[in-house]
Amino acid sequence: MAFEGLAERLQGTLDKIRGKGKVTEADVKEMMREVRLALLEADVNFKVVKQFVNRVKERAVGQEVMKSLTPGQQVIKVVNDELKELMGGEQSKINVADKPPTVVMMVGLQGAGKTTTTAKLANHLRKDHNRKPLLVGADVYRPAAIDQLETLGKQLDMPVFSLGTEANPVDIAKQAMEEAKANHNDYVIIDTAGRLHVDEELMEELENIKAVTEPEEVLLVVDAMTGQDAVNVADSFNNQLDLSGVVMTKLDGDTRGGAAISIKAVTDTPIKFAGMGEKIDALEPFHPDRMASRILG
Ligand code: GDP
Secondary structure, three states: OOOHHHHHHHHHHHHHHHOOOOOOHHHHHHHHHHHHHHHHHOOOOHHHHHHHHHHHHHHHHOHHHHOOOOOHHHHHHHHHHHHHHHOOOOOOOOOOOOOOOEEEEEEOOOOOOHHHHHHHHHHHHHHHHOOOEEEEEOOOOOOOHHHHHHHHHHHHOOOEEOOOOOOOHHHHHHHHHHHHHHHOOOEEEEEOOOOOOOOHHHHHHHHHHHHHHOOOEEEEEEEHHHOHHHHHHHHHHHHHHOOOEEEEEOOOOOOOOHHHHHHHHHHOOOEEEEEOOOOOOOEEEOOHHHHHHHHHO
């Protein structure tokens, strides 16, 4: 499970302060020294760790808590609150266009889980929001990506629009919009092409698709297992495409969790969903508070 090592270390550290009736500045300092190391070891971005530690210290040592020699529980609450804030604070929900269809562009590098997540998201929208999505296969580069999406569409009994691998992705997107209007689909979820690395050609294509479809959501799919690389990828995509959200996949794996904790702070883009397995229903809305509680116990 994700965050296992981090959770264990942080819980051990916090346990030492939990029962204290009085918390001194030295106690907080010692605790935060350990918290800092635990976060760094979990591959959280070092700047993010620094800011986090400073914020907690300020609040825990500041008037708010120390004036009345506050018990350990209160210090732990500060850590919990700040961890939740770090991961985005309130839950960020998926956007809905004023006028349907709502277009969602799924972007990301190959292997991150983009195609799988496209189908998972459609399933979630139908199951939990009573929507009628159209899936669009516009990943014309990865061999079998379109076939994979079509298979998933069949499994879900949901329409998939595609024009094969010879068509231009911008044309596919344009025609998909017409198809959605004709069939009254209220969401259009476009599985765009990924590459092995971020490159100009990819970004240009994505910008063009964005220009013709005017998406309400540009969701970057990143693999939590890739750690700080995921954060760097998010930074590049965000600079080019102005992302509206991130889907962090493979949080069911034994990732240390650094990417999930850092990505909002580094890119100012919230995680909207978490991929929790390979199955089609293994996608969950991302709740920063629940995630913080899971880490801190
Ligand atoms: P794409 O190249 O980004 O379209 O990647 P795919 O959708 O084909 O996914 C790559 C692999 O990751 C597949 O084997 C998926 O089953 C797997 N995968 C996707 N999301 C998750 C997830 O949340 N958890 C796990 N364990 N595997 C996932």
